[in-house]
Amino acid sequence: MLVSDKAVFLDRDGVINIDTGYVSHSDDFEFIEGVIEACQKIKDMGYQLIVITNQSGIARGYFSEDDFMTLTEWMDWSFADKGVELDGIYYCPHHPEKGIGQYKQVCECRKPAPGMINSAKEFLKLDLEQSYLVGDKLSDIQAGKAAGIGTNILVRTGKPITVEGEELADHVIESLQDVISLLK
Known part of the structure; x- marks a missing residue:
């Protein structure tokens, strides 16, 4: 099967799973209703599916990178x-102010910076103009815009939508299930 050069980028907490705050173990991870089915449809439509997630809980010392990797697996x-x-899972373990040790840094991977998206673009040879980003907060949309993603979407399943986020997003939808009707 020919691999597509278009993708749907998904934030994790608030888009894929219920954001209960610093989710780090499978016991605390609950898929948002309909997410698996929506992802199946996205894949069936020929899109690569990529997770991009800030994980400042690592930087803050709330859980380890090993804990994160175990949950991610x-x-x-x-x-x-x-x-x-x-098709890809990218994460940022840094925080510029609240990080501890090596994790306290300004980086290119922490959203709103576009580093995770750019890494996926290079590795997977993606056409970002034909791609979509689905997030639950302003920094997700800012990262998508900074990277040149064609369509940036906010969902209401995570953090409360801000006026600034609503104005910057191309669409605001109820949940990931609603993204299917927006895909071309």
Whole structure:
């Protein structure tokens, strides 16, 4: 099968799973209703599916990178068990003010910076103008715009939508399930 050069980028907490704050173990991870089915449809439509997530809980010392990787592997297998292959998972473990040790830094990967998106673009040879980003807060949309993603969408399943976020986003939808009707 020919791999597409278009993608749907998904933030994790608030888009894929219920954001209960610094989710770091599978016991605390609850998929938002309809997410798996929406991801199946996105893949069926020929899009690559990429997760991009800030994980300042690592920087703050709330959980380790190993904890994050274990949860990420569990999430990835949960998708795979339902026939959804994630094409990439990118994360930022840094925080510019609240980080500890090596994790306290200004970086190019922490959204609103476009580093994670640019890394995926290079590695997966993506056409960002034909791609979509789905996030739940302003920094997600800012990262998508900075990277040149064609369509940037906010969902109401995570953080409360701000006026600034609503103005910057191309669309505001209820949940990831609603993104299907926007894909070309």
